[in-house]
Amino acid sequence: MKFGNPLAAALVITAATVLIVSYALHQPHESALLIIIVYIATIIFLSITVYFVSKMYSKHKSSVDPEDFIGICEDLNTEIAIWSDDFSLIIMNKKLRDLIGVDYEKYDKKEALFTAFGLKKENGADIKNFTQSTSYESSFRNPSGSVSIMWSTSLVKKIKKRSFFLSTGFNLTELKKMKNNLASANDFFKSSMELAEIGLLMSSDKKKFVASPEAVRMLNLKNGTIDISVLRSMIHPNDRIHFERAVKYVDANGNVNSIQMQIKSSSGSYHWYNFRYKSIKGTPNTAAVFGGALLDITQEHEKDIMIERLAYIDEVTEIANRNKLMAAGQELYDTCNVLGHSYWIIVLDIDRFHIVNDTCGYDNGNYILKNFAHILYKFVTPGGIAARISGDNFALILKDYGDDDLPSRTARSIQEEFAKLAVDDFEAINLSCSAGFSKMPQDGNSFLDVMEHAEFALKSANGSQNTIIGYEPSMHDSIIGRSELEKALALAIKNNELQLFYQPKIDLKTGKIMGVEALIRWIKPDGTIIKPDSFVPIAESSHLIGKISEFVLSEGCRQNKLWQKMGYPNIVMSINFTSTDFYQTDLKEKVLESLAKSKLDPKWLEVELTETLALSDIDFAVSQMNKLRELGVKLAMDDFGTGYSSLSYLQILPITLLKLDRSFITDIQNDNIAFEIVSAVIRIAKSKKIETIAEGIENKEQEEILRQAGCDYGQGYLYGKPMPAEKMNEFFEENAKIK
Numbered sequence: 001m002k003f004g005n006p007l008a009a010a011l012v013i014t015a016a017t018v019l020i021v022s023y024a025l026h027q028p029h030e031s032a033l034l035i036i037i038v039y040i041a042t043i044i045f046l047s048i049t050v051y052f053v054s055k056m057y058s059k060h061k062s063s064v065d066p067e068d069f070i071g072i073c074e075d076l077n078t079e080i081a082i083w084s085d086d087f088s089l090i091i092m093n094k095k096l097r098d099l100i101g102v103d104y105e106k107y108d109k110k111e112a113l114f115t116a117f118g119l120k121k122e123n124g125a126d127i128k129n130f131t132q133s134t135s136y137e138s139s140f141r142n143p144s145g146s147v148s149i150m151w152s153t154s155l156v157k158k159i160k161k162r163s164f165f166l167s168t169g170f171n172l173t174e175l176k177k178m179k180n181n182l183a184s185a186n187d188f189f190k191s192s193m194e195l196a197e198i199g200l201l202m203s204s205d206k207k208k209f210v211a212s213p214e215a216v217r218m219l220n221l222k223n224g225t226i227d228i229s230v231l232r233s234m235i236h237p238n239d240r241i242h243f244e245r246a247v248k249y250v251d252a253n254g255n256v257n258s259i260q261m262q263i264k265s266s267s268g269s270y271h272w273y274n275f276r277y278k279s280i281k282g283t284p285n286t287a288a289v290f291g292g293a294l295l296d297i298t299q300e301h302e303k304d305i306m307i308e309r310l311a312y313i314d315e316v317t318e319i320a321n322r323n324k325l326m327a328a329g330q331e332l333y334d335t336c337n338v339l340g341h342s343y344w345i346i347v348l349d350i351d352r353f354h355i356v357n358d359t360c361g362y363d364n365g366n367y368i369l370k371n372f373a374h375i376l377y378k379f380v381t382p383g384g385i386a387a388r389i390s391g392d393n394f395a396l397i398l399k400d401y402g403d404d405d406l407p408s409r410t411a412r413s414i415q416e417e418f419a420k421l422a423v424d425d426f427e428a429i430n431l432s433c434s435a436g437f438s439k440m441p442q443d444g445n446s447f448l449d450v451m452e453h454a455e456f457a458l459k460s461a462n463g464s465q466n467t468i469i470g471y472e473p474s475m476h477d478s479i480i481g482r483s484e485l486e487k488a489l490a491l492a493i494k495n496n497e498l499q500l501f502y503q504p505k506i507d508l509k510t511g512k513i514m515g516v517e518a519l520i521r522w523i524k525p526d527g528t529i530i531k532p533d534s535f536v537p538i539a540e541s542s543h544l545i546g547k548i549s550e551f552v553l554s555e556g557c558r559q560n561k562l563w564q565k566m567g568y569p570n571i572v573m574s575i576n577f578t579s580t581d582f583y584q585t586d587l588k589e590k591v592l593e594s595l596a597k598s599k600l601d602p603k604w605l606e607v608e609l610t611e612t613l614a615l616s617d618i619d620f621a622v623s624q625m626n627k628l629r630e631l632g633v634k635l636a637m638d639d640f641g642t643g644y645s646s647l648s649y650l651q652i653l654p655i656t657l658l659k660l661d662r663s664f665i666t667d668i669q670n671d672n673i674a675f676e677i678v679s680a681v682i683r684i685a686k687s688k689k690i691e692t693i694a695e696g697i698e699n700k701e702q703e704e705i706l707r708q709a710g711c712d713y714g715q716g717y718l719y720g721k722p723m724p725a726e727k728m729n730e731f732f733e734e735n736a737k738i739k
């Protein structure tokens with residue numbers, strides 16, 4: 001507000017003076033003088049009053065106005081400073097004082113102002129810059145940390161040459177902190193994604209995807225956006241449909257779903273990714289978003305494949321294993337009923353594989369298995385499968401197209417191809433296989449059923465080689481009988497129902513006992529005696545033979561040693577070995593163990609082997625025989641004349657005794673040819689220093705002919721049938737009486 005312009009006051013006073021003077025001049029002299037005196041007195045009085053009032057006002061204006069202003073500013077919830085450009089006036093409200101954190105009274109106000117404004121010193125340029133910019137950010141430190149203020153300054157008054165400014169601050173400290181926190185949260189998020197190797201793909205229109213930095217790295221993208229068409233082209237053709245479906249049919253309720261797909265990497269190879277995705281509903285302010293997290297699961301996938309390989313692939317042959325066959329087979333079985341298809345199941349077994357495996361070594365055994373698998377594989381037709389079920393058992397599933405001869409024809413072709421396979425250094429081995437087959441769904445209520453029936457058919461060949469047999473329901477009973485017998489035999493072994501009978505061997509020159517042959521019997525609890533021909537072949541095919549042979553070996557040694565201890569003459573104990581026993585690599589150790597346990601001198605033990613057994617792999621047989629011979633154990637060739645009967649083998653095999661088969665002896669008195677053969681064999685054996693024994697001597701006539709022919713020993717009902725050990729005691733007693 002303005003008080004008293006001097007010019008206006010002068011004009012007013014002059015006008016008033018002119019008016020009063022002209023009025024007074026029209027009055028009588030005394031009155032005019034009085035008027036003028038009163039007027040002058042009034043002017044003087046007014047001037048004095050105006051002077052004092054204006055003086056009072058100006059005093060009031062310079063001290064009271066800012067104070068009021070301070071009063072208003074003091075409690076404002078924002079930082080305020082009023083200052084003059086010569087810094088003679090500096091007012092800071094409480095908010096600002098507290099922020100600077102100084103004792104306002106003690107602090108140099110100018111310094112405090114400069115701190116608040118973030119100005120280093122009283123620099124005209126700085127201050128000009130500060131006052132001219134509409135907003136100026138300053139930062140300083142107070143006792144509780146760093147402070148940031150955005151200042152807005154305006155000129156509020158210019159008095160004479162002094163300018164007065166009002167600066168209003170906006171405290172950015174908390175905002176800055178939030179921003180920093182946000183930035184670090186963003187960094188944290190980014191690092192988490194990076195560490196967890198999770199890439200994000202988000203899209204609001206399902207056309208363009210925004211890729212997180214990790215997704216850019218994973219997929220080797222050029223930048224952070226990718227077009228759906230480009231993304232689609234990077235996905236493996238097999239998996240595109242899953243991705244399309246994910247995008248199209250994403251659950252509108254925001255539930256999370258996931259798919260696994262292969263996406264091409266920068267190297268051009270595909271990586272497996274798990275894509276967990278969802279849709280986020282839009283709001284009036286935000287668009288709906290479809291997006292998901294990508295996780296590279298290539299390694300896990302490879303592990304799964306490995307596990308599947310281990311679970312479903314046969315390690316040796318690298319074709320499907322039994323698990324795979326069963327799973328795939330049951331699937332096919334189920335489609336049979338639905339689609340009206342039918343399939344042949346051929347089960348194949350490599351004949352005498354255990355001999356091949358034992359004699360040729362595992363490497364050659366595996367070589368044969370692998371090649372057999374490859375042969376089999378050639379015959380797989382679409383929709384079929386070839387698998388190794390166990391050991392030397394394989395299976396082939398073929399789709400049936402109404403040709404009933406297909407399984408036999410295929411099995412025959414496999415046999416022919418297999419026969420051509422020559423194993424290095426073992427050309428002498430005849431490779432053959434047998435097959436059983438059945439048809440599904442006709443031959444069983446499940447795939448397992450049908451396969452078991454094909455196995456029944458195979459088993460019904462009962463050891464004969466190179467056979468191909470189709471399943472017939474009648475086989476069922478005999479096979480069941482056979483497997484029941486197996487179970488019963490296993491139990492019999494456990495319950496010690498097996499017993500050795502002994503049949504004497506006689507020196508034809510003296511009539512004295514020179515040995516016994518241990519022949520096994522199964523004596524059932526009711527006393528029924530079962531002969532070895534009925535259970536030894538079953539024991540051999542079901543691997544029970546190992547247990548039986550262990551028993552025969554140890555019991556034979558123990559009994560012979562017992563007879564020696566009882567004072568009976570020393571005799572040779574002969575035991576029979578099957579090929580399974582004979583080709584065991586630890587044969588020598590097992591024999592040695594029984595001898596050591598019984599303390600029987602090895603020369604009183606003899607092992608009987610058949611020709612067929614010895615000749616299936618002559619080299620290995622000779623090495624096994626030599627091992628036994630080294631121990632001092634005797635070796636007899638059993639049933640001589642029934643097998644390959646090549647006398648030349650007598651040159652090679654380190655045998656000590658030749659057992660002429662009973663078939664030559666039965667009619668030797670009438671059969672000239674038999675007689676000639678027996679005589680010739682005896683002569684040749686003698687020349688090789690091999691002793692001879694004739695089996696099955698039932699009468700004196702036969703005995704006499706054989707003695708004449710030079711046969712050393714005889715065995716047969718004429719001297720005694722196989723008998724239990726106690727009966728043998730009596731035999732010894734009787735035999736001792738012979739002079």
Ligand code: C2E
Nearest residue numbers: 519520531532533552576577578696697698715716717722
């Ligand atoms: P093998 O080794 O040729 O045994 C001789 C077989 O001829 C015995 O039959 C015996 O009782 C029979 N035999 C002996 N003398 C005469 C005779 O004068 N007339 C007639 N008709 N037969 C006679 P067994 O005891 O039934 O044994 C049959 C076959 O079973 C044996 O033939 C042998 O190959 C096998 N075997 C017997 N015991 C065992 C054993 O402990 N282990 C193995 N692996 N095989 C055995």
Ligand code: MG
Nearest residue numbers: 517576608638
């Ligand atoms: Mg024998």
Ligand code: MG
Nearest residue numbers: 638639659695
């Ligand atoms: Mg025999």
